[in-house]
Every structure is written in C-alpha cells, then in structure tokens.
Amino acid sequence: MHKKVLLSLIVIVFFWLSLPATSLVDYKSEPANLESNKHCFDCHSNNIYQYENENTGKVERKAMNPNFVYNPDDFYKGVHRHFACTDCHSPDYETFPHQAELRLEEMYSCLDCHGGDPTYAQFQFELIDDEFHKSVHSTKHDESFNCWMCHNPHSYTNMTRSDFKISEIVSYHNKTCVNCHDNNIHFQRISDSLKPSLEVIHSFLPNYKLHFSAVRCIECHTSQEDTMWVAHNILEKEFAVKKCVECHSSNTMLISSLYKYQNIEARRNRGTLNAVLINEAYVIGANRNIYVNYASIALFFLTLLGIAIHVFFRIKMK
C-alpha cells in the first residue's frame, strides 16, 4: 500500500515538474487576422452564402456545404487563432468562384511547421508522430488518416495545458473520437466498413453515458504504461481496458492518466505541493471528501516518518 502511494506520488511530482508554466500562444489579445478573415467567414460561417453573378448581375443565394461551415468563436479559441485562413490555404481563395485546381493543393502537416523546432519541444511533436504511426489508425489505413482527422484545423484547442476542468477536457477529447466513430459520413471518409454505435460496443459498461462523461476513450484504448502527456498510440480493441478495478480502486489508473491534469489545475489555483498531495488522494466517488484527503496526507507523512525512524536506527545500530 505505502509503496503504491509513494510510486504514484513520484509519478505526479514528475509530471508536475515537467509541466510548462505558460503556453506560447497569446490567448488574451485580439486575433491578429480578425479583419482579413472576415471575408472568408462571410461565406464559411453560414449555411447560406451569397455572391454577385458577374454574368447576370444578380445577387445569388446558395446553400453552403455543411462541412465547409465553421464557427468563428471556435476558430479564435484554438491554438492557431492568430492565423489568416490564407496562411494555410492558397491566397487564390480570395476570389470567388474559387478555381477548381485549388482543390488539389497539398496541405501542410503539423510536422511541416512544428517538426524539429525547439520552441515547441514541450509538445513532443516527433514522439507523437512516432506513436501515431504505431496506432491502429495509422497501421490499418494509408496516409489519408493523418493528424488533421483528430486535430480539426479550424478549432483545435489545447485543453490540458489551459485552465479547463477535468469534465471539459473529457468532453472535448471524447468528441474528437465520437465525431468520427458515431458519424457515418466522417467515418466513411476513411473506411467502408460500418460499425455498431459506440453505445452498443460498450454495453459491458453499466452506465455508458456517465462513464463517457467522466473518463476519456484514450484511458482504455492506449497502453497504461504510456508516459506521454496525451497518449497517441490507440491499440487494437483486444488490448482495451475492460476490468472495472483498473479504475474503481484506491490506486485507480486514472491518477497517472486523466487526473494528472487536475494537478496542474490545483497548482494554478493554490500553487503549493500541498495541492498535489491532496489530489493524490482522488478516489472515484471519494473526491471532495476532505477527511480522506487529510487521512492520506497524514498517511504520507507517517510513511515518511516511519522511513526516517527506520533510517535513524539503522545508522545508530551501525
């Protein structure tokens, strides 16, 4: 028992120390390209767009392809909020109708911009790239399954390094997977095979809705030894966590996966090691139980005391 407490403590302190203090992006100031992007959003944030037909001189109103409609609020919350649309897309998109060849333009990959750049070292792009290429998504499919499949280019938000609650992190991360696995149109961009809904697949869980709002897909679908900040190696379904006790026990695996984010939250709010100690005692259903928290801190210091006394007598005996 004491060994486990100490072990998870070491894991947590490790993550705690390895965390960056701030993100690189300025999330407070006005987006750098708000004005120039307005032109694109005039059409690409609405179900209906209009333009003047040069041949007839008439203003035409047409329905926009729903997959080409983006919410400006989401775009300006994301990591690339200061970008102009034409930083990633050809400037030729300024004109409408867009030229047909533009459709064939090759898109940047994450690594094109972030690879080998020490500024972004904390995000471990190269390591994530390796992990992704080991995952089922990469091994079972060709390059058409790329980073953008999960990292929506028009809204990707870095949740785990900002001040989001665990519940918000869970919901955002899970939406990434559900948007494709429970959406036939998106799923068929990758595969012809259609699967039963996630709810049916996971019927072994007693309360599907509650579970999926409290834990992430990657908790069960990546290796538990994974020490990545965000695990990217999705394993074959045979290796998924099915045992209830993996989570429903005092040394729940969630401490080193999901709940590690809570320690940053706590650190930001309270800024003391004490917060880390309190969170170590986070047990499913027992969080917010102040006595459990105090008891575990007491236990921790008792353990330390025990070791100290032990060491003291060892030395004395010699």
Ligand code: HEC
């Ligand atoms: C007058 C409305 C209008 C404006 C303004 C507009 N678009 Fe579009 N855009 C469309 C429509 C309609 C489509 C789908 C039909 C097509 O491809 O022409 C589209 C398609 C696209 C596509 C997808 C092409 C494909 O088929 O893969 C991209 C990318 C795009 N627009 C980018 C932009 C960017 C960037 C801007 C601003 C610089 C912009 N658009 C401005 C109406 C507009």
Ligand code: HEC
């Ligand atoms: C960080 C780079 C980046 C920025 C900034 C960006 N896009 Fe994109 N956009 C992409 C990538 C990558 C794709 C292809 C995604 C895919 O294949 O799923 C794409 C696809 C599109 C598409 C076609 C969607 C489809 O399903 O084929 C449209 C339309 C579009 N972008 C419009 C915009 C508009 C409008 C803006 C500005 C508000 C913008 N983009 C800003 C990277 C970007």
Ligand code: HEC
């Ligand atoms: C066209 C170049 C380009 C591409 C492609 C691109 N990025 Fe970025 N990214 C940037 C730049 C530049 C910044 C810094 C923006 C700033 O400081 O406002 C950034 C910032 C980030 C950040 C830092 C967020 C923070 O809070 O510090 C993350 C994470 C990130 N990008 C992830 C990705 C991922 C994941 C992909 C691929 C899915 C990607 N980027 C693709 C250029 C790019």
Ligand code: HEC
């Ligand atoms: C199966 C879905 C999926 C794929 C594919 C994927 N990612 Fe991610 N990635 C996520 C999720 C979910 C997050 C967590 C979002 C967040 O809070 O930042 C994430 C987070 C990240 C982060 C932030 C890590 C940090 O330390 O804060 C980076 C960087 C990143 N991914 C890069 C990539 C790159 C590069 C690729 C392609 C080689 C890729 N991802 C492919 C789902 C995916």
Ligand code: HEC
């Ligand atoms: C509590 C652990 C757990 C969570 C959380 C979880 N899964 Fe699973 N998942 C499993 C297990 C176990 C299986 C294997 C079920 C079987 O083979 O009977 C599985 C199977 C799957 C499969 C394979 C379906 C098939 O038969 O081809 C997919 C896809 C999947 N899960 C996606 C997800 C997604 C997406 C999420 C998040 C929204 C998620 N899972 C959350 C444990 C979990």
Ligand code: HEC
């Ligand atoms: C763009 C669509 C897309 C996204 C996003 C996506 N997946 Fe998948 N996923 C697939 C496809 C396609 C397959 C392969 C189905 C096949 O070919 O059997 C798959 C397979 C799987 C499998 C089953 C592997 C097996 O053994 O059959 C699991 C588990 C899984 N995904 C989990 C996830 C998780 C977790 C996320 C989010 C982090 C996610 N997926 C995001 C499309 C997606």
Ligand code: HEC
């Ligand atoms: C990946 C971790 C994980 C796994 C695996 C897991 N659970 Fe859970 N479970 C949770 C979390 C987190 C909650 C939400 C607890 C909370 O909000 O306090 C929960 C809630 C529950 C609840 C509802 C408790 C309540 O307060 O209403 C039941 C019942 C439950 N789980 C049973 C199971 C069973 C049975 C299994 C095995 C088939 C299982 N769980 C597997 C993490 C997990």
